[in-house]
Amino acid sequence: MSHQPFRSSMHAANGLVIAGVSLFILMFIPMNLLFMDTTPAGGDTASHTSTLIYLKNHLLPQGRISGWYTGNLGGFPLLQNYFFLPFLVMSVLSYVMPLSTAFKVVSVFGIFGLPPAVFFFFRKMKQPWPVPQTATILTLPYLFMEGQSIWGGNIASSLSGTFCYAAGLCFSLVFLGFLYEHFTEKSHLGTCAVILALTGFSHGYALLFCGFGSLFFLLTKSRFKTRLKDLIFIHGTAIALMAFWLYPLIRYLPWTTPFGFAWNFQGVRGFLDQVFPAMVRPFVLLTFSGFSAWIVRRACLRHATSKAIQNQNINDSNHCAILFTAFLALTALGLYAGGSQLKLVDIRFLPFFQLFAVVGGAFAFPRSKTGHRTVYVFLVFFMSVVMLWVEGHETYIRNWSIHNNKGFENMPLWHDYDALMKKLKGTANDPRIVYENSPVYNHAGTLRAMESLPFFSSRSTLEGVYIQASILSPAIYAIQAEISRHPSMPLVEYTYPGFDLSRAAEHLRMFNVSQLILTDPESRQAARQHPDFSKDFSAGPFEVFTVKNNSGKYVEPLKYKPRLISGPDFRKPFYAWMQSGETDMFLVYDRHPGLREKERFVNAPASVRKALPAAEHRVESEFLDQAIHIRNAKPGHPLLVKVSYHPGWQVTGADRIYPVSPGFMLIYPEKTDIRLSFEPTTLEHIAVWISFSAFFILCSASLYRWYEAHRRQHD
Numbered sequence: 016m017s018h019q020p021f022r023s024s025m026h027a028a029n030g031l032v033i034a035g036v037s038l039f040i041l042m043f044i045p046m047n048l049l050f051m052d053t054t055p056a057g058g059d060t061a062s063h064t065s066t067l068i069y070l071k072n073h074l075l076p077q078g079r080i081s082g083w084y085t086g087n088l089g090g091f092p093l094l095q096n097y098f099f100l101p102f103l104v105m106s107v108l109s110y111v112m113p114l115s116t117a118f119k120v121v122s123v124f125g126i127f128g129l130p131p132a133v134f135f136f137f138r139k140m141k142q143p144w145p146v147p148q149t150a151t152i153l154t155l156p157y158l159f160m161e162g163q164s165i166w167g168g169n170i171a172s173s174l175s176g177t178f179c180y181a182a183g184l185c186f187s188l189v190f191l192g193f194l195y196e197h198f199t200e201k202s203h204l205g206t207c208a209v210i211l212a213l214t215g216f217s218h219g220y221a222l223l224f225c226g227f228g229s230l231f232f233l234l235t236k237s238r239f240k241t242r243l244k245d246l247i248f249i250h251g252t253a254i255a256l257m258a259f260w261l262y263p264l265i266r267y268l269p270w271t272t273p274f275g276f277a278w279n280f281q282g283v284r285g286f287l288d289q290v291f292p293a294m295v296r297p298f299v300l301l302t303f304s305g306f307s308a309w310i311v312r313r314a315c316l317r318h319a320t321s322k323a324i325q326n327q328n329i330n331d332s333n334h335c336a337i338l339f340t341a342f343l344a345l346t347a348l349g350l351y352a353g354g355s356q357l358k359l360v361d362i363r364f365l366p367f368f369q370l371f372a373v374v375g376g377a378f379a380f381p382r383s384k385t386g387h388r389t390v391y392v393f394l395v396f397f398m399s400v401v402m403l404w405v406e407g408h409e410t411y412i413r414n415w416s417i418h419n420n421k422g423f424e425n426m427p428l429w430h431d432y433d434a435l436m437k438k439l440k441g442t443a444n445d446p447r448i449v450y451e452n453s454p455v456y457n458h459a460g461t462l463r464a465m466e467s468l469p470f471f472s473s474r475s476t477l478e479g480v481y482i483q484a485s486i487l488s489p490a491i492y493a494i495q496a497e498i499s500r501h502p503s504m505p506l507v508e509y510t511y512p513g514f515d516l517s518r519a520a521e522h523l524r525m526f527n528v529s530q531l532i533l534t535d536p537e538s539r540q541a542a543r544q545h546p547d548f549s550k551d552f553s554a555g556p557f558e559v560f561t562v563k564n565n566s567g568k569y570v571e572p573l574k575y576k577p578r579l580i581s582g583p584d585f586r587k588p589f590y591a592w593m594q595s596g597e598t599d600m601f602l603v604y605d606r607h608p609g610l611r612e613k614e615r616f617v618n619a620p621a622s623v624r625k626a627l628p629a630a631e632h633r634v635e636s637e638f639l640d641q642a643i644h645i646r647n648a649k650p651g652h653p654l655l656v657k658v659s660y661h662p663g664w665q666v667t668g669a670d671r672i673y674p675v676s677p678g679f680m681l682i683y684p685e686k687t688d689i690r691l692s693f694e695p696t697t698l699e700h701i702a703v704w705i706s707f708s709a710f711f712i713l714c715s716a717s718l719y720r721w722y723e724a725h726r727r728q729h730d
Contacts, residue, residue, distance in 0.1 A: 028391060029134070032148045032398065036130045036155060039402050043159075043170070043413045044123060045420065052113040053422025054470075056460030058165075059176025060122065060419060062480035063102075065470045067118055069093055071106040073640060080260060083641050083693035085443045086469025087479025089487040089526070089659040089678065092693070095263050096271060096484045098179045100216035119420055125181020126173050130154045132188040133374055139192030140336040141199070143382040144390050145397075150377035152398045153298055157373045159405045159412055162292030167220070168366030174415050176480070183218025184366065187225050190214055194249070195339060198232050198242060205713050208252035215257050220363040226250065227350060231342045255709035262702035263663075263695075270661055272488040272506065272586075278362040290365060291372070294408045298376045305379025309337055337378055344371035423467075428459040431555025436471035438552060439530070439559070443638045446529035446567050447475045451499040455534040455556050465532065477526065482506070485659045489586065490593045490677035494522050500535045509590060514538075520547035521598045524565045525677075527657050531560045569638070570645050572630035573653045577603040577675060579616035585674060592676040600624055601655065602676040615653070615683065627652065643691040648684035656680040656691070666691050 055061055065086055070093070074082045080103070084093035094102065101121050108117035130151045137147035157169060164171035167180035190210040193203045215222035229250070232242050254261065280286040291299050313334075347367035354361030423429060439448060448468055456464040468476040477491045482505060485491075489509050496502035496511040497519035504511050512518065523531065530551060533539045539558045542548045548560040578600060580588050585604040592602050605612050617625050634654060635646045648654060648668070660674040666682060668689030675681035682689065695703075 028394065029148065032151050032394060033131050033134060035398055036151060037127055039155065039405075040127060040158070040170075043409070044126070044416045048417060048420035049119050049123065050112075050116050051420065051422065052115055053420070053424045054115055054460075054467075055119055055122065055419055056421070056423050056426060056464075057174055057176075057415065057419035058461055059463060059480050060174065060178075061423070061461045062463050062466040063176060064115075064118060064467060066093060066097075067102050067105050067114065068470060070099070070102050071109060071114070075106060077641075081263070083661075083663075085638055085658070086475050087466060087477070088481065088485035088491060089477065089657070090661075091479070091481060091484040091659055092263075092267070092661060092663060093481075093484075095260075095267065097481055098183070098216060098218050099260065100213065101179050101182050115422070122173065122178040125168075125178055125183075125185055126158060126170050128185040129158060129168075129181070129188075132185040133370075136188040136192040137336075137374075137377065139196045140339065141196075142333070142336055142377075145380055145394055146377045146382065148394055149380055149397060150374040152394075152401050153374045153376055154370075155401050155405050156295045156298050157370055159409050160292050160294040160369070161408075161410060161412070162289045162294070163366075166362050166366050167218075168370060170412050171415065172366070174412075174419050180218045180220065180363070180366075183214055183221030184370070186210060186214035186217050187221040187228075187367075190225050191228060191343070194229055194232070195336075197245070199335075204245060204248060205252070205716060207249045208256065209713065211249060211253035212256040215253065216260065220359075223359075224347060224350065224364065224367050227346050228343050230346075231339055234342075252709055252713070255705050256713075257706065258702040258709075259699075259706040263699055266698075267662060270486055271483045272486060273358050273508070274360060274483045274506065290369060294405065295369070295373050297404070298373050301376035301379050302372055302374075305376060306337070306341065309378065333378070333382070340371055340375050340378070344368050344375065347371070423460040423464070426458060426460045428455075428555060431557060432459040432464065433471075435532075435554040435557045435559070436468070438554065439468070439472040439474055441472065441474045443469075443473065443475055444569075445474055446527045446565060447477060448472075448530045448532065449477050449494065449498065449523060449526075449528045450532035451535060451538055452495055452501060452503050453499070453534040454501075477528070485678070486586070486589075486661075486674070487659045487678035489590050490522075493590070493593055494519060494526070497522065498531065498533070498538070500538055512594065514541075516541055516545045516547065518596070520545070520562060521596070522593070523562045525598050525657070527565065527567065527569050528562055529565050529567060531562060533558050533560065568634070568636070569657045570634050570636035570643075571655050571657075572632070572634060572649070573601065573627055573655055573681075574630075575600045576615070576617045576625040576627060577601045577653065577681065579608060579612060579618045580604055581606055581608055589676045589678060601679075601681070603681055604674045604676075641693045645684075645689040645691070646687065648687050648689055650684050650686060652684065654682050654684060654689075656682065661693070663693050663696070664691050665694055 054064060069084055074080060074093070080099050081092055081094040083090060101124070105114075105117045105121045108120060112120070133154050134147050134151040137150045160169055161171055163169070164175050165177065166172055167177045168184050173181045190207060193207045193210055197203045197207055211222070211225055214225055229246055232246065233239060280289060347364050350364040351361050351368065354364055423432070426432070450465040454462065456462050463480065465476065466478055466480060468474055478495065482488045489506055492502070492504065492506060493509070493511060496504065496513070497515045500514055502511060531542065531548065533542055534556045542560045543550060547563050549563060551559040551561045553559065580602050581604070583606070588602055589604070603616050617623060630649065630652060632647055632649045634648055637644045643656065643658065645654065645668075655675065657679050660672070660678055660680045664672050664680065666672050666689065668686040669682040669684050672691070673681040680691075
């Protein structure tokens with residue numbers, strides 16, 4: 016009897032399961048809004064729009080993936096510390112659809128991609144009916160769970176802006192599926208490396224999870240050396256493919272702001288409520304009951320008297336697949352437990368644990384190799400039950416999706432927000448604009464609506480979504496605390512000041528901020544009465560104040576010799592200086608100062624001040640693409656550049672660039688014209704060639720294997 020009818024019906028059923036799950040998700044993500052040409056709103060999502068614009072219009076035409084962006088955080092290397100692959104796909108899609116539509120379409124890739132990725136993972140583990148199909152259906156309660164909305168993986172997290180994480184989760188499942196098949200059938204070695212690289216380009220936590228998860232295949236004495244060799248090849252090749260992006264990421268980590276913290280659950284009950292919300296609890300119980308039954312069954316088989324029966328069952332292909340899935344769940348839990356010790360956001364690993372704790376329930380169902388009609392009936396019944404369960408427990412996903420995809424242009428405060436942006440219109444060379452933290456911005460589209468100032472007004476601001484990318488972040492959020500009644504205080508390692516417009520005025524001028532946006536009635540009243548601020552204009556709830564006596568300059572001569580500090584750390588001294596009020600005598604950092612530095616700088620307590628000659632020259636500066644041009648400098652007189660320090664900056668017309676408090680750049684001119692440029696170093700160029708060579712070798716090897724296989728068929 017031919018197996019063709021069975022295979023055809025099986026493929027049809029697989030397609031119907033994936034299609035049914037996808038159509039159910041579409042009920043909550045309206046297609047008409049998804050393809051509407053509006054600027055995405057909601058959570059962190061809106062703040063990523065500027066990233067896409069800058070990548071497509073500025074970086075890609077130069078053949079670059081990352082580069083310097085002046086719009087947020089005092090300037091930072093865009094996409095050097097974040098994950099570029101989703102944005103690159105958006106840029107490509109924007110040639111066939113509006114840019115905003117391309118953004119929205121790719122932002123939901125991880126949502127729609129998770130069910131087929133889970134199906135692929137279980138199929139690669141050679142799981143019979145109905146395990147892959149039921150696992151695919153079980154992605155629905157995982158996607159729609161509402162216990163967390165920022166950890167990653169589920170729909171709520173993707174809507175809040177972690178769509179790169181969702182994409183990385185999908186790629187990680189594909190990688191682990193290929194890896195499992197490789198170690199059971201000896202295939203896909205190069206494919207594993209490529210998929211692992213794509214995982215890393217999508218999200219770093221997915222990459223770390225894959226790295227630790229792959230250690231499962233070393234937990235055996237059988238073929239240990241061969242497996243170790245294969246894993247070294249896979250991970251080594253993936254690292255080579257990622258070298259052009261991975262090397263700068265690792266090289267410049269000391270010049271970022273650490274953002275590791277331990278998530279605080281309110282006891283065991285709080286942990287269970289958030290990790291296993293009501294949406295997923297029945298299916299988690301199904302998983303644990305299935306695993307418990309399997310363990311009991313294994314224990315009973317070990318005591319079986321018939322060796323034939325024992326061997327037949329112990330060698331069951333499900334054995335390794337179940338162990339692998341359990342290992343991955345425990346790996347995620349272990350990474351969560353130790354993440355904060357490694358200065359990582361520990362909570363980012365829990366979504367992997369949640370996923371396997373939910374879809375692992377598929378192992379609890381009896382296997383079938385016949386494709387009997389009862390299996391099809393069961394799948395329809397099970398999918399219906401799960402969908403009804405999800406529909407009955409969903410409370411806000413649909414509304415949040417509508418909110419995000421309607422976009423800024425359809426928000427209640429759009430007309431006021433749009434009027435504000437038009438009034439503030441300018442260029443990156445204009446002084447910065449700063450705003451208080453306020454829930455009012457939610458009515459404009461998101462609490463972080465003002466982070467999109469560079470997109471809507473072409474002006475620069477201070478706050479930004481990529482907090483870790485700039486060493487100025489602690490100082491920036493200290494300023495936010497000084498001008499806000501309800502500051503966000505995201506960096507838990509720092510102590511923040513209280514509301515204080517007098518100190519804020521000094522710091523705003525130091526950061527070349529000319530305008531302050533306030534919405535809180537008490538804050539607005541305080542600014543109206545303060546001598547350092549004057550009301551400029553208002554638009555709805557937004558009131559704009561001018562910061563008096565701001566120079567409007569991004570580059571200024573210093574009045575006093577900077578004070579030299581050295582040692583292993585600059586962050587704490589820089590932040591302490593920020594809080595001390597020494598805004599005219601700066602700290603300059605050099606870990607290993609030489610004689611030149613000891614002559615240039617004061618190596619004495621803060622009370623010792625050495626005034627520099629009065630600067631009679633008027634220094635001019637201009638932001639260019641990946642460069643800063645400074646004119647009319649006086650050789651030998653130090654210049655403060657009010658841009659975030661980064662070792663990637665190179666200078667001509669001065670000998671070097673120093674990091675100076677609170678995280679700016681300092682130069683000693685040797686010429687009147689100076690140019691700072693953010694260009695790849697020699698080692699970064701070498702990393703590019705390593706990636707290109709690895710890709711070329713993989714492609715050549717694939718073509719050679721295809722040619723050999725084709726030749727053998729015709730011999």
